Amino acid sequence: MRKLLCITAHPDDEAGAFGGTLLLYGERGVETSVICITAGTAARNRGGAGSNEELAALRRAEFAASCKLLNVAYGEVLDYPDAGLDRVDLYQAAGKLVLRIRRLRPQVILTFGPDGGLTGHIDHAMAGFFATAAFEWAGRPDRFPQQLQQGLPPHRVQKLYYHTADFFLPDRQPISPPTVTARIEIGKERFEKKVQAFQQHATQAPLFERVRKNLGHRLGTVEMYHLAAVSSPRDGRLEADLFEDVTED
């Protein structure tokens, strides 16, 4: 079975950054999963939540509703501190992702690059660093060997992609994005469904208009990626399918 794992930082990233791709590959029979590293409790928009715990509960429920609309087979929100991922222990965070990679056994992983994606958010960048370490380490028997003793064999993921784009958003910190090596055409219907999935995040309603404008006017119906690493070495080339060259085991 073909499997895709998406590793994000905040509830709503799965829709805003990766939504069209998740929908497209789900329709193609690929089993899709999303691991979100924080519950997004540092958000300025709090949807009436009185405490971080209340906001976390709301955002976890919104994440589940968004994943349902995006036909995601398995979604999980970890409990790392929102707006604090640059001070989290890399070995521990990567280990949690390695565990999930060895359980889910995807051939392809999507995450953010070191630039932090279009918004340049530090948490996005850190999610990408953790995911990159986990991509490399999940396949090595000398990393987290205690997981192997628990009956989880190493798993080599075949392709690692970073979310990227060929434009900048205005009024943001400067970023140096990864080059575009894959353009995924998601079509108008999937674009509308992705916006709908984003709107499941009701606590973030004040952002809806700006996000739709950013996504629609600039990104349109294309989601762009950078192929950052592969399990079989090869030259770079422009792709239109993230599962190109993927073999099923």
Ligand SMILES: [Zn+2]
């Ligand atoms: Zn985010």
